[in-house]
Amino acid sequence: MDLTNATWRKSRRSGSSGGNCIEVADNLPGVIGVRDSKDPSGPALTFGPTAWRSFVAEIAKRL
Incomplete structure (x- = not known):
């Protein structure tokens, strides 16, 4: 994936x-x-829009 x-x-x-x-x-x-802000040239994860929405919703439940 080209970022x-x-x-x-x-x-x-x-x-x-x-x-x-x-x-x-x-x-x-x-x-x-x-990506990790302390390592901007390091690896990055990528999510599709549906997976990202699910991830964020799950985190929001835990806050």
Whole structure:
């Protein structure tokens, strides 16, 4: 999966001190990218839109 044109963003809740943050790219058609903000050139996970919605909904239940 080519994520060269991905526009990565952190959560607004991420602090400026780094920590355990992820970045999400949702500007590519049909795929959502997720990567570790501390290792932007490292590996990224990709999700289809349906899988991403399920993932986010499950996390929201636990907060």
